Amino acid sequence: MRQSKSVIICGGGIVGLCSAYYLAREGYAVTLVERNGADRDHCALGSAGYISPSHVIPLATPGMVWQGLKWMTNSRSPFYIKPRLDGELMRWSWLFWRACNRAQVQRAAPILRDLCLGSRKLYEELDDITGNTFELKKEGLLNLCRTQEGLDHEAHGLARIANELGVEARVLNARQTAELEPGARMDIAGSVYFPIDAHLTPWRFAGAMTSVLKEMGVRFQWNTTVFGWRTEGRRIAAVQTTSGDLLADEFVLAGGSWAPAMLAGLNLRLPMQAGKGYSLTLPKPRLHLTKSLILTERRVAVTPMGDTLRFGGTMEISGHSNFVRPERVEQIIAAARIYFPELSDADFAGIKPWFGYRPVSPDGLPYLGRFNRYGNLTAACGHAMLGLTMAPISGLLVADLLAGRKPRVDLGLLNPNRYA
Numbered sequence: 001m002r003q004s005k006s007v008i009i010c011g012g013g014i015v016g017l018c019s020a021y022y023l024a025r026e027g028y029a030v031t032l033v034e035r036n037g038a039d040r041d042h043c044a045l046g047s048a049g050y051i052s053p054s055h056v057i058p059l060a061t062p063g064m065v066w067q068g069l070k071w072m073t074n075s076r077s078p079f080y081i082k083p084r085l086d087g088e089l090m091r092w093s094w095l096f097w098r099a100c101n102r103a104q105v106q107r108a109a110p111i112l113r114d115l116c117l118g119s120r121k122l123y124e125e126l127d128d129i130t131g132n133t134f135e136l137k138k139e140g141l142l143n144l145c146r147t148q149e150g151l152d153h154e155a156h157g158l159a160r161i162a163n164e165l166g167v168e169a170r171v172l173n174a175r176q177t178a179e180l181e182p183g184a185r186m187d188i189a190g191s192v193y194f195p196i197d198a199h200l201t202p203w204r205f206a207g208a209m210t211s212v213l214k215e216m217g218v219r220f221q222w223n224t225t226v227f228g229w230r231t232e233g234r235r236i237a238a239v240q241t242t243s244g245d246l247l248a249d250e251f252v253l254a255g256g257s258w259a260p261a262m263l264a265g266l267n268l269r270l271p272m273q274a275g276k277g278y279s280l281t282l283p284k285p286r287l288h289l290t291k292s293l294i295l296t297e298r299r300v301a302v303t304p305m306g307d308t309l310r311f312g313g314t315m316e317i318s319g320h321s322n323f324v325r326p327e328r329v330e331q332i333i334a335a336a337r338i339y340f341p342e343l344s345d346a347d348f349a350g351i352k353p354w355f356g357y358r359p360v361s362p363d364g365l366p367y368l369g370r371f372n373r374y375g376n377l378t379a380a381c382g383h384a385m386l387g388l389t390m391a392p393i394s395g396l397l398v399a400d401l402l403a404g405r406k407p408r409v410d411l412g413l414l415n416p417n418r419y420a
């Protein structure tokens with residue numbers, strides 16, 4: 001036990017919470033520093049709640065550059081980059097473009113698979129520990145395709161790659177899909193079914209983890225903003241916050257899309273863009289779903305959460321702007337109407353759109369590992385569309401690193417110094 005060693009986790013999102021859990025279990029005295037209060041919003045809360053080993057293909061893929069360029073100018077498209085003169089955005093775009101190649105996908109996919117499958121298993125353990133409070137459903141995920149062309153594309157692309165990597169993917173026609181999900185009428189050609197995927201209710205998970213952490217003695221430093229660091233040679237001595245300088249043996253950077261800003265003054269580079277996404281949660285849905293779904297051609301996620309039903313999606317690279325683009329929210333509603341003819345605009349009337357910022361690295365892989373320049377500073381951020389899925393395994397890997405163990409997943413490609 002390392003009761004005497006202390007660690008400060010900077011950022012109280014889902015990755016920060018899970019890192020706190022595995023480090024406290026390791027025997028560290030953990031303090032979690034979060035700029036907002038205990039009732040804060042964070043990116044996982046409005047997410048689709050997927051735990052998705054099916055997502056073995058990173059965001060940066062060979063076809064993505066041309067698709068992205070086509071979509072770029074259209075603010076209604078699933079992936080939209082708001083054109084602006086910004087050096088960080090230009091550098092990120094260049095690195096993204098460089099990552100969009102087959103060799104990178106082949107390198108990244110097995111790592112994503114290992115991270116996602118590892119996390120899927122950890123969620124089952126966490127479900128036991130927290131007394132099944134966060135509605136973990138191991139029902140799988142259906143990628144619904146409206147057209148035969150779309151289904152063929154999924155079958156020859158994602159489904160083939162997933163099966164090759166040992167993540168089972170079954171191609172189903174419309175009838176077979178309807179048999180799996182009888183509570184909704186779907187206007188589709190078929191689907192790809194990933195039985196290993198699961199989903200949960202994010203706010204319940206965050207609440208359950210916070211309670212467990214309190215019982216474990218984790219200290220929460222709410223309403224405390226990180227704005228700088230005190231260094232001594234190649235070590236961090238203290239993190240400077242609005243509650244004063246906080247000292248510790250180790251520091252974990254879990255600031256999501258704000259992680260690069262948190263590094264202020266350290267002269268460290270962590271290319272990242274905030275990928276804004278929206279979700280709409282129907283409190284009393286007319287559809288009764290059991291599985292999480294993707295409306296594939298429209299890139300919209302649908303998840304049953306308790307009695308509610310959540311629709312989420314869109315990736316908007318426009319900085320940390322609080323502006324809600326109505327046309328993007330409308331695209332989510334339009335997709336819902338197209339795939340589920342029973343739904344109309346009236347089902348979404350009065351539903352307030354939620355939005356959050358995914359922390360998007362240029363190659364779609366998280367930053368997990370120690371910084372070369374400061375031996376006691378570890379990155380746990382940049383999980384893009386998979387932060388909820390990968391939070392537990394990320395926390396466990398951070399604990400491996402700090403304990404000096406060989407990490408159970410190869411972290412070579414996730415090195416936070418890779419763009420230094």
Ligand SMILES: Cc1cc2nc3c(=O)[nH]c(=O)nc-3n(C[C@H](O)[C@H](O)[C@H](O)COP(=O)(O)OP(=O)(O)OC[C@H]3O[C@@H](n4cnc5c(N)ncnc54)[C@H](O)[C@@H]3O)c2cc1C
Pocket residue numbers: 010011012013014015016033034035036040041042043044045046047048049050051052224225226227254255256257258262275276277278279301312313355356357358359380381382383384385386387388389390
């Ligand atoms: C619409 C949508 C749907 C999604 N669906 C899924 C899904 O189904 N499955 C999945 O795996 N992922 C999903 N994601 C992605 C996932 O939600 C994110 O990857 C994940 O939540 C990121 O968690 P994080 O802890 O790294 O960052 P965040 O949640 O952003 O947490 C960072 C925390 O750091 C705090 N902070 C920032 N700056 C400071 C500072 N200076 N000082 C102190 N604290 C600070 C912030 O307040 C915040 O609480 C979705 C995202 C969106 C937007």
